[in-house]
Amino acid sequence: xxxxxxxxxIVMLVGVLLSGCGGGGTGGNAKAFRVAxxxxxxxxxxxxxxxxxxxxxxxxxxxxxxxxFEIAYSDGTFVVDDAAAALRDYASQGYDLVIAxxxxxxxxxxxxxxxxxxxSFAWGTTVDTFVAQGIENVFAYEARAEEGGYVNGVIAGxxxxxxxxxxxxxxxxxxxxxxxxxxxxxxQAANPAAEVNVNWIGSFSDVALASExxxxxxxxxxxxxxxxxxxxxxxxxxxxxxxxxxxxTQSNQTSLAPTVVVANQVYDWTVVLDQMFDxxxxxxxxGQAFALSLENKGLLIEYNSAYNLSDEAKSAAEETIKxxxxxxxxxxxxx
Amino acid sequence: xxxxxxxxxxxxxxxxxxxxLATPYxxxxxxxxxxxxxxxxxxxxxxxxxxxxxxxFYVALTTGNLWLALLAAGLVGxxxxxxxxxxxxxxxxxxxxxxxxxxxxxxxxxxxxxxKLLGRVETVSxxxxxxxxxxxxxxxxxKIFFQHNILVYIAFALVxxxxxxxxxxxxxxxxxxxxxxxxxxxxxxxxxxxxxxFTVTLGGTLSGVAGASLSIALLNVFQQxxxxxxxxxxxxxVYFGGWKPGGVLxxxxxxxxxxxxxxxxxxxGIPIPSEMAVMMPYLLTIVALVLAGQRSQAPSALTKSFxxx
Numbered sequence: 001x002x003x004x005x006x007x008x009x010i011v012m013l014v015g016v017l018l019s020g021c022g023g024g025g026t027g028g029n030a031k032a033f034r035v036a037x038x039x040x041x042x043x044x045x046x047x048x049x050x051x052x053x054x055x056x057x058x059x060x061x062x063x064x065x066x067x068x069f070e071i072a073y074s075d076g077t078f079v080v081d082d083a084a085a086a087l088r089d090y091a092s093q094g095y096d097l098v099i100a101x102x103x104x105x106x107x108x109x110x111x112x113x114x115x116x117x118x119x120s121f122a123w124g125t126t127v128d129t130f131v132a133q134g135i136e137n138v139f140a141y142e143a144r145a146e147e148g149g150y151v152n153g154v155i156a157g158x159x160x161x162x163x164x165x166x167x168x169x170x171x172x173x174x175x176x177x178x179x180x181x182x183x184x185x186x187x188q189a190a191n192p193a194a195e196v197n198v199n200w201i202g203s204f205s206d207v208a209l210a211s212e213x214x215x216x217x218x219x220x221x222x223x224x225x226x227x228x229x230x231x232x233x234x235x236x237x238x239x240x241x242x243x244x245x246x247x248x249t250q251s252n253q254t255s256l257a258p259t260v261v262v263a264n265q266v267y268d269w270t271v272v273l274d275q276m277f278d279x280x281x282x283x284x285x286x287g288q289a290f291a292l293s294l295e296n297k298g299l300l301i302e303y304n305s306a307y308n309l310s311d312e313a314k315s316a317a318e319e320t321i322k323x324x325x326x327x328x329x330x331x332x333x334x335x
Numbered sequence: 336x337x338x339x340x341x342x343x344x345x346x347x348x349x350x351x352x353x354x355x356l357a358t359p360y361x362x363x364x365x366x367x368x369x370x371x372x373x374x375x376x377x378x379x380x381x382x383x384x385x386x387x388x389x390x391x392f393y394v395a396l397t398t399g400n401l402w403l404a405l406l407a408a409g410l411v412g413x414x415x416x417x418x419x420x421x422x423x424x425x426x427x428x429x430x431x432x433x434x435x436x437x438x439x440x441x442x443x444x445x446x447x448x449x450x451k452l453l454g455r456v457e458t459v460s461x462x463x464x465x466x467x468x469x470x471x472x473x474x475x476x477x478k479i480f481f482q483h484n485i486l487v488y489i490a491f492a493l494v495x496x497x498x499x500x501x502x503x504x505x506x507x508x509x510x511x512x513x514x515x516x517x518x519x520x521x522x523x524x525x526x527x528x529x530x531x532x533f534t535v536t537l538g539g540t541l542s543g544v545a546g547a548s549l550s551i552a553l554l555n556v557f558q559q560x561x562x563x564x565x566x567x568x569x570x571x572x573v574y575f576g577g578w579k580p581g582g583v584l585x586x587x588x589x590x591x592x593x594x595x596x597x598x599x600x601x602x603x604g605i606p607i608p609s610e611m612a613v614m615m616p617y618l619l620t621i622v623a624l625v626l627a628g629q630r631s632q633a634p635s636a637l638t639k640s641f642x643x644x
Contacts, residue, residue, distance in 0.1 A: 042446070042559040044455040076446060076559050166602070172609055197602045202613030205563040208359070209594065211554055212352050216598040219348045231563075233456050234554040256458055256556075 036072040036090035037099040038083045043075045045230040047250040055269035084108035091116040103174045120285040125175045127289045137285040141272045143292040145175040146182025148265025148299045150331045152247040153186020154320045156224040158313040163194045166217025168227035168235045170204045179228045181333035207234040214238035254304045261304045271298035295325045339603045350479045353592030359545040360587035361490040363569035365497045366541030373534040374514040374636035378434025380542045381566025382441020387412040387543025388550035389445040392557040395459045412543015420535040424528045427640035446559045461551035486548045497580040514634035517641040527641045577631030
């Protein structure tokens with residue numbers, strides 16, 4: 001029997017190893033800036049995790065490649081305990097900055113960060129740096145997702161003909177909630193008569209349910225759809241099948257449905273990462289909170305050039321962006 | 336607002352969604368029924384589904400041939416099933432634990448292959464909804480029953496076929512005998528391990544197809560952890576269904592329709608917190624499991640390795 005358990009444990013071990021697959025950084029330069037990031041979904045999820053990974057790769061290129069800027073990551077770490085182990089692991093390997101890219105990793109980080117006072121950590125999306133708990137080596141970052149949501153909402157509200165608009169969300173919290181609240185506020189500003197239906201599916205990963213939620217929203221009359229988080233890839237397909245306009249967020253989702261994607265709010269984390277790196281190089285390891293916004297160009301609205309957007313909707317969107325940047329339009333949503 | 340739930344478009348929507356959502360549960364649940372009736376609990380369904388989903392997606396994307404893609408999904412599922420059979424029959428490993436191992440293996444390997452071979456989320460044009468002359472255009476009935484893709488119909492056709500296999504064929508008799516009393520079956524000259532190899536491999540094949548019913552028919556995308564726990568629900572539905580194909584059908588439809596119902600509850604803005612709404616199908620499953628537990632008997636030899644003494 002002993003042999004059987006040995007075989008069995010090997011099968012399981014291989015499974016665990018494979019499921020925790022991540023990329024390692026290369027580079028032997030002792031002076032290289034070394035960053036490690038733990039993410040809940042895949043680096044190519046066309047959403048939350050990809051936005052962070054792409055930003056790190058951009059910075060790596062700007063700083064002269066892997067020799068000067070080393071990246072290590074663990075993606076698909078949706079189990080919080082696994083993420084905690086990975087965070088601790090990276091910290092003990094002496095990375096300069098260890099990023100916990102997921103609101104759900106907060107309590108783990110709160111335990112880990114004090115054990116590595118020389119290491120800088122970052123946690124997002126949140127505004128909490130744990131300074132109140134006496135922890136001084138954690139940066140916080142978030143995205144004002146409601147701003148781009150508002151712009152998307154203005155376009156959707158302007159071009160809807162059925163006056164019914166649908167949204168698919170994961171769980172009613174964090175930047176998903178901010179985005180959806182902003183989207184609704186934008187619709188109401190542009191078209192008070194429009195009805196907005198929201199479906200929270202209770203999961204960040206259930207692609208099948210997200211797609212059925214989108215179908216339900218279309219059946220209820222929606223001619224404009226949006227959604228946030230990585231499980232919306234199925235919902236984008238439903239939009240395309242039914243020829244319903246789609247508004248993306250977090251990453252540019254145009255490639256999924258080139259005929260119906262109107263615009264995407266794209267996160268560019270380089271804006272906040274650069275600020276963190278500068279502070280770390282000057283010796284500040286945490287205690288500050290950063291946010292992506294339309295104003296600091298951490299949030300960008302990327303239009304799909306293949307979509308025939310009316311001049312009216314386009315100029316409404318541009319006016320809205322200007323208004324939010326200038327402060328004349330206040331997107332008042334909050335947790 | 337509650338009254339809106341009883342309008343025609345909502346009821347049509349719920350029934351049509353329920354039928355679509357039930358499809359992967361049917362493939363995986365029927366496969367699991369066959370394997371459990373022979374005494375093998377396969378908890379690796381989720382991993383087999385993920386591997387099938389990826390294999391189907393990849394072949395569809397690279398060759399454009401959907402039937403070839405379906406075949407690939409079935410073959411990969413069968414291979415996973417064979418491995419499971421080897422571990423649980425020859426090595427006599429604990430079925431629950433080794434099943435979890437196979438789940439993690441499938442989850443990890445499908446993701447690794449996805450990252451290495453594709454590297455990004457893409458779409459594929461999968462099995463499109465069929466259009467039957469006359470039938471699909473019928474009011475109400477057409478929308479509910481006659482506008483689905485071919486894999487949906489095959490899944491429902493498998494319900495009577497599985498019943499027939501289990502209850503009206505010699506092989507089915509052997510499967511049930513092996514699952515109830517392997518010693519007696521063995522003394523009558525039935526090869527317990529051969530029967531179990533067959534059922535677990537067939538179960539794996541159907542799980543692979545279940546994955547493909549998502550990746551190349553319902554969703555037409557693949558991403559990490561695409562199935563997101565569907566395979567475990569399918570295993571629960573086998574218990575729910577009392578190890579009978581018809582029971583699995585009822586369970587799959589009920590679960591899916593309650594899920595579709597909660598989507599409509601939210602869409603119509605009925606003031607129930609979304610957290611409550613998404614719990615509805617799971618609550619229902621637990622309640623039904625408790626009730627069903629008193630009604631049906633599991634195969635006596637379920638999870639027990641067979642050792643000829």
